[in-house]
Amino acid sequence: MINEELQAYLAGKFSNAEVKPGKQYLEILVQAADLHETAVQLKGVPELSFDYLICLTGVDYPESMQIVYHLESVKHRHMVVLKVNTADRVDPKVDTVSDVWQTAKYHEREVYDLLGVKFNHHTDLRRLFLDDDYGFPLRKDFKDEVRIVER
Amino acid sequence: MSETKEIIITSDKIHTDEYLVNMGPQHPSTHGVLRLLVRLEGEMVHNIQPHVGYIHSGIEKMCEAISYPQVIHLTDRMDYLSAHMNNEAVALCIENALQVEVPERVKYIRTIMDELSRLASHQLWWCVMGMDLGALTTFFYGLRDREHILDIFEETCGARMTLNYSVPGGVMFDIHPNFQKRVKEFIKEFRKKLPEYDQLLTGNVIFQERTNDIGYLSLEDAIAWGVTGPSGRGSGFSCDVRKHQPYSAYPLVQFEEKLATKGDTFTRYRLRMEEMYESLHIIEQLIDNIPEGDYAVKMKGVVKLPEGEFYQRVETARGEFGVYIVSDGKKNPYRVKFRSPGFSNLFALNKMAAGHKIADLVAIMSTLDLVIPDIDR
Amino acid sequence: MGFNIYDFSGMTHNMHLWFLERMSPTATTIVEWTIIGVSYMLFVALFGLFLVYAERKVCAAFQQRLGPMRVGYWGLLQTIADFIKLLMKELIMPKSADKFLYNLAPFIVMIATFLAMAVLPFAKGLQTLDFDIGIFYVTAVSSVGVIGILIAGWSSNNKYSLIGAMRSGAQILSYELSVSLSLVTIIILAGSMQLSVVVESQRDAWFIFKGHIPALIAFVIFLIAGTAETNRGPFDLAEAESELTAGFHTEYSGIKFAFFFLAEYINMFIVAAMATTVFLGGWMPLHFGSFESFNVVMDFIPPLVWFFMKVLGVIFLIMWFKWTFPRLRVDQILTLEWKYLLPINLINILLMSLVVLTKFHL
Known part of the structure; x- marks a missing residue:
């Protein structure tokens, strides 16, 4: 499906979500509560079949954490960017999608490690790179007097 | 811990x-x-x-404090064997964001450098693959030929591994006057040397026994685990960004996306070998036709991206590399994320190697072609 | 053929008499033992070093490089320098290692090597012991070495070492069979297990020519199994570098590591020497049936030269294997032995018996 068709289809399918063309790819912003259901639909519906999770990451915005999923369909070759904002910036929580796309299991661990986003129902949510008592370095308010020199 | x-x-x-x-x-x-x-x-x-995480260097955090052109220098240090592809990804991302059209010459040069990097990377992978299986002589055969590519790199941009060649708007210097001649010499020579690789390792009975029918990865698993590059294509996962979202001079060249369906270790091995031929083929199409012109467009002294989010995918030697830049309009990025191919590929290892022997684990790991800084970033 | 200048038995006999004239029989025995012991030790040390050097040069040639070039002329003193370095290195022992066994293991490996060397006939009369069960003795004592490897792997309290030792145990036990059976093939032909007799009966033609196809098959099997028994590539599973770091000798350093290292090379020499003695005529010169002049010329080359030429040739073959083949997997190594080499070997023995019964070899 080309972007306009896909946009119309997605807008019809996910009434709670905000579907808009981004600078490059189509973007869907969903509510945190709808995330898992949306993910299942995006992968499961044959017209969409977004089966390849390219990239999963988080961004620390001033008012909330945003988790960004770049998705591609191997069959249809269309791409979409799924976004979700967490309610709380300090103790962010979203549902895991690791049961939908297996690779998310480790990408989510990375996001948890660097941004402190907790993924509900994740089977093995441990830190990936850093020590347990290390802060969440990709947060904007992260301070490390020893290792980071501010200029 | x-x-x-x-x-x-x-x-x-x-x-x-x-x-x-x-x-x-x-x-x-x-x-x-x-x-x-x-x-x-x-x-x-x-x-x-x-x-993982033993050489986690916090590159993404560092990027938030430096300007866009400086980000490129850090990308070298991730997948040091595909340094130029990583550079190019960031440069392309910035160019897309600023909607800068780079000269044709730049596209050609970048693509040739891409494919040379891919060849060098695959050569080193081949050396190490042989060594992991106990055939120590392969190491020297591969390094012998890789040396020629590194010499070309050195002459072009002064570096052998961390190239730093792409900058936003073009490449850092024009190509050396000898570049075309030397690349053509290399291709001619390497086309003769590649069959030697097959004679030494591919046809060997022990090698075949060691790699055939182990480490199966099904198409579903490859997609679900995001295994890209030759490792994913070995399972039939058509994931070549050069084909699906072409960049630089890839739309202009004829090449084949090598796909196989068996998904075992030997298939992945064979695909990488075939990819080397394909790379040679791409370079051959471009090397004689490099158009005249500027090697870079003039950019502003301070590169500022418009507000928004930008994603650029490129195909490195290991698979799909992605750059995700969130900009707030300042001269530093707000957030940079690198989607590294090794990260996703590594975690499919359990799927592939569980139930095999230790020796197979080593062989399977070898065909995933892991570069650790690429995983840890 | 009376080329007695190359016969060492007269010389050793005269030496014995010379000692007897000057001291009591007991003292003579002690002095002779000392001389033999010292010369064996010197031989092992020097030939081991030479083999290490040769290996590095051969490997370099296969890999299109020069190998050691800096120390001495063409790097000739490199291995001596390395050996001095190993001698001076600190001996590290894991804290939880079994101290006694850990220290014992390198010596067991070394002793097994020395024991096997005792019966090798270097030239006519240059043989320490000439048992009537020589071949049997060699196969018996050479498998003592595996006990050293098992002990080393177990006592260093390291999982890699243990896996390496287990692999080595399984491998050597299996390949012992092939080595013995391929030797049995030749014993049938020679009619004796005494090594001097085996060599003497190859005077007119080496067994590899005399025994027709069965001898050739036996030789190939012996080479494969012998390579496997010395734990060398492509059968170097016990110390598979890319899998088990260094296998059973991971935790050894300094002179103890040097013992394992030297033993590996000397074992390679023993395998090559056995192949030479049993299949390639030992120290016998190359003779072709009725080419009288050719045979006479060949006779002029001293037997020691013949012996070492053949041994080095076989060693070169074994090195060639190592530097071109990938390593086998542990189950493949056992499959190769039990499913292929062993049945072929048994049929081969049958064939050889037929050859001998029909007197086809004469």
Whole structure:
């Protein structure tokens, strides 16, 4: 499906979500509560079949954490960017999608490690790179007097 | 540390026949500081837990404090064997954001450098693959030929590994006057040398026995685990960004996306070998037709991206590399994320190697072609 | 053929008499033992070093490089320098290692090597012991070495070492069979297990020519199994570098590591020497049936030269294997032995018996 068709289809399918063309790819912003259901639909519906999770990451915005999923369909070759904002910036929580796309299991661990986003129902949510008592370095308010020199 | 904790938690579950072996962080075949917690029963691998982060260098955090052109210099240090592809990804991302059209010459040069990097990377992979399987002579054959490519790199941009050649708007210097001649010489020579690789390793009975029918990865698993590059294409996952979202001069050249369906170790090996021929083919199409013109467009002194989010995918030697830049309009990025191919590929290892022998684990890991800084970033 | 200048038995006999004239028989025995012991030790040390050097040069040639070039002319003193370095290195022992066994293991490996060397006939009369069960003795004592490897792997309290030792145990036990059976093939032909007799009966033609196809098959099997028994590539599973770091000798350093290292090379020499003695005529010169002049010329080359030429040739073959083949997997190594080499070997023995019964070899 080309972007306009896909946009119309997605807008019809996910009434709670905000579907808009981004600078490059189509973007869907969903509510945190709808995330898992949306993910299942995006992968499961044959017209969409977004089966390849390219990239999963988080961004620390001033008012909330945003988790960004770049998705591609191997069959249809269309791409979409799924976004979700967490309610709380300090103790962010979203549902895991690791049961939908297996690779998310480790990408989510990375996001948890660097941004402190907790993924509900994740089977093995441990830190990936850093020590347990290390802060969440990709947060904007992260301070490390020893290792980071501010200029 | 989290790792120790895990062992303690699970120790009451460990069957008496199983035992844990820490492969790495210092181990000859993890090719860097990767640690695999391998659960074994005799020679049989039951479960592999990769533990990464030993050379996590916080590149993404560092990027938030530096300007866009400086970001490019850090990308070299991730996948040091595909340094130019990583550079190019960031440069393309910035160019897309600013909607800068680069001269044709730049596209040609970048693509040729891409393919040379891919060749150099695959050559080193081949050396190491042989070595992991105990055929030590391959190492010197591969390095012998890789030397020629590195010499070309050195002449072009002064560096042999961390090239830093792409800048936003073009490349840092024009190509050396000898560039075309030397590349053509190299292609001519390497086309003769490549069959030697097959004679030494591919056709060997022991090699075939060691790699055939082990480490199966199904198409579904490859997609679900995001295994890209030749490793994913070995399972039939058509994931070549050069084909699906072409960039630079790739739309202009004829090449084939090599796909196979079997998905075992030997298939992945063979695909990489075929990709080397394909790379040579791409360079041959471009090398004689490099158009005249500027090697870079003039950019502003301070590069500022418009507000928004930008994503650029490129195909490195290992698979799909992605740059995700969130800009707030300032001269530093607000957030940079690098989607590294090795990261996704590594975690499919358990799927592929569980149930095989230790020796197979090494072979399977070898065909994934891991570069550890690429995983840890 | 009376080329007695190359016969060492007269010389050793005269030496014995010379000692007897000057001291009591007991003292003579002690002095002779000392001389033999010292010369064996010197031989092992020097030939081991030479083999290490040769290996590095051969490997370099296969890999299109020069190998050691800096120390001495063409790097000739490199291995001596390395050996001095190993001698001076600190001996590290893991805290939880079994101290006694850990220290014992390198010596067991070394002793097994020395024991096997005792019966090798270097030239006519240059043989320490000439048992009537020589071949049997060699196969018996050479398998003592595996006990050293098993002990080393177990006592260093390292999982890699243990896996390496287990692999080595399984491998050597299996391949012992092939080595013995391929030797049995030749014993049938020679009619004796005494090594001097085996060599003497190859005077007119080496067994590899005399025994037709069965001898050739036996030779190939012996080479494969012998390579496997010395734990060398492509059968170097016990110390598979890319899998088990260094296998059973991971935890050894300094002179103890040097013992394992030297033993590996000397074992390679023993395998090559056995192949030479049993299949390639030992120290016998190359003779072709009725080419009288050719045979006479060949006779002029001293037997020691013949022996070492053949041994080095076989060693070169074994090195060639190592530097071109990938390593086998542990189950493949056992499959190769039990499913292929062993049945072929048994049929081969049958064939050889037929050859001998029909007197086809004469």
